[in-house]
Amino acid sequence: MAEVLSHLAGGFAQVLTPVNLSVLAIGLVLGLLVAVLPGLTLVMGVVLALPFTYAMDITPAIILLTAMYVTGTYGGAFTAILFRVPGEPIDVPLLWDGYVMARNGLPAKALGWTLVGAFVGGMVSAVVMVALSEPVARIALTLSTPEYFAIIFFGLTSVVSLGGGSVANALISLCLGLLISTVGVDSTYGAERFAFGVPMLTDGIEYLLVMVGAYGIGEVFTRLYHGYGGASVGGAGPLRTELPAVREIRRTLPTVARSALIGVIVGVVPGAGATIASFVAYGAESQYGRRRRELGRGIPEGIVAPQTAATSSVGGAMIPLLTMGIPGSGATAIILGAFLLHGVQPGPQIFANPEQSSMVYAVFASMFASVLGMCLLGYFAIKLLVRVLEFPEAVVAAFVVLFCFIGAFAARNTLSDLYVITAFGILGFVFEQLRFPIAPLVLGSILGPLAETTFMTTMISFSNDWTVFFTRPIAGAIMALSVIALLWPVVRQVRERRRIEAKS
């Protein structure tokens, strides 16, 4: 533990250098702005910032993206509570109690509760991340390809089961994502697959293009189709944050602890993320909370639970990324992209390399600094931040598409990538219209190559014996969890249908 603390102190020394501190501050402001603007999600924000990191060293690049990721879970709370416009899907649960509390005449107090939730959630997750990363990396070093495949398989099934909506549509979306990742030359035999002689396809389809297209451009097309909306800052009432008293905070401690735990666990699960953490924490509060019957009437627990879980999911999501190289969410996938662009492969070996280990501890330290900075910015700069809502959405949307294009183009300097992301933008729009979730498509394209490589290596190493995925203890246990994860939404739907049928 002393060694970890000493490394962390070194990390803080790196973060406090002028360059890294400036980058952190820029990341915090950008993250808050992106989260405040409806239509720009935190994943899109991190995507849009990616091209700016190409010319940076790796440490400031990752600090910038991580700072945006952390603040992205908090900024949308302002618009959700003050204007009933959730800046992010994460903030939807904040409408149920946060907006109601604001409408009851306590908007400053509601903002104070979100600040408490974000601060505690962020700090808890940063501590857990620091404490668990090295031990998890040590365990990961002992794992073989069947276990790796099982972990990836669990991530893929989780995104299907946790996404809500139709399981069939989520499975189809996932299959399409996995299929996209097979286009090009396969890594085991060097054979060309589904390229049809087109050089652009022979190189394969980068997951960044799928992600930027489907999330970024697809979302802009969807909003363009439905018509842009906006919030008037004029009707917001007093724009300030009022912190709750210590005794009030003490009363919400069980909620805070439960939600922080949920956030970290949901964050660790590949495929889940801040939005799911936020909804699950609110759901847990409505089932187990002391004041569960009062939820929805503007009580602090209804604000603290989703906010704490959303912010604490960030540290959780960084653990599999750093220790196993498995990105479990959209934002961590972009951060993985930034690592790879700078020639660093996250994984269990990252702590064995002193230079890379020092960089990772700088990222850890930046998490603590980000949470603190985010809360200070949220407390003091809220009046300025919500002014961003006065920008016409038509102008913002045009720049979002442009940034998506530049990000896609700059990664490989080929104009043909622009065709690819436009195609995925249109696909993202079609998916929205047909109620096919986009997250499994994106995660499939990200984890597909890893899943295939680990599967093929296992098959070759174990003479095509697929039972190894079930007979080895760790792999078997994870595969069993995957099957449960996949069946759970079906069981839940059947039970729900029976309950409704019985009632009627």
Place this chain on the structure above:
Amino acid sequence: MTRAARLARAAPYALLLALAGWLYVLAGRIEYVGPPEHIGPGFWPRAILGLLALVCAWEIARSLALSVAGSARAILQSLMEAAAQGEPAAAPVAEASPGRLAAGMGVTLAYVLLADTLGFFVATAGFLFGFIAVGGYRRWGIAAACAGAGSLAMVIVFMKIVYVSLPLGTEPFRSLSLALLALLGVR
């Protein structure tokens, strides 16, 4: 649910099933060099395509069968799925407009097609103005200023600071791009 509605619901799945079938056949014909006892590069995509086809077939059957009785169960199922998708984040303000969407896609495609010919600065300024106009913003002076200043800012940031090599275009736009870069001190 009417017959037309059932067919409309099944249509995307049928299309995907056909696509999966075609790709499955193609995956079986992938040429490679490797030991015969090992599974080949076609195995993984075929496994995915098999699952895709299975799910699509299930959804087609469900679309066609469940609603035969006009059943409450089908309606209940679709309601449950819609509810589980969650409410939209914010209520849309204007009416849905396929025309606006088509125009937006058109401007985007035009940008992609013309960027190499017009060069980054001209194409981007045109795209920004077009997309802002399609989005319904009608203060033309501000839109033009945003487009011009935005495009110039991108050139400065990406070519002078981040060092991304953006397209210069073909003549006469190439000369214009080079003159602009010279003015900005980019070599």
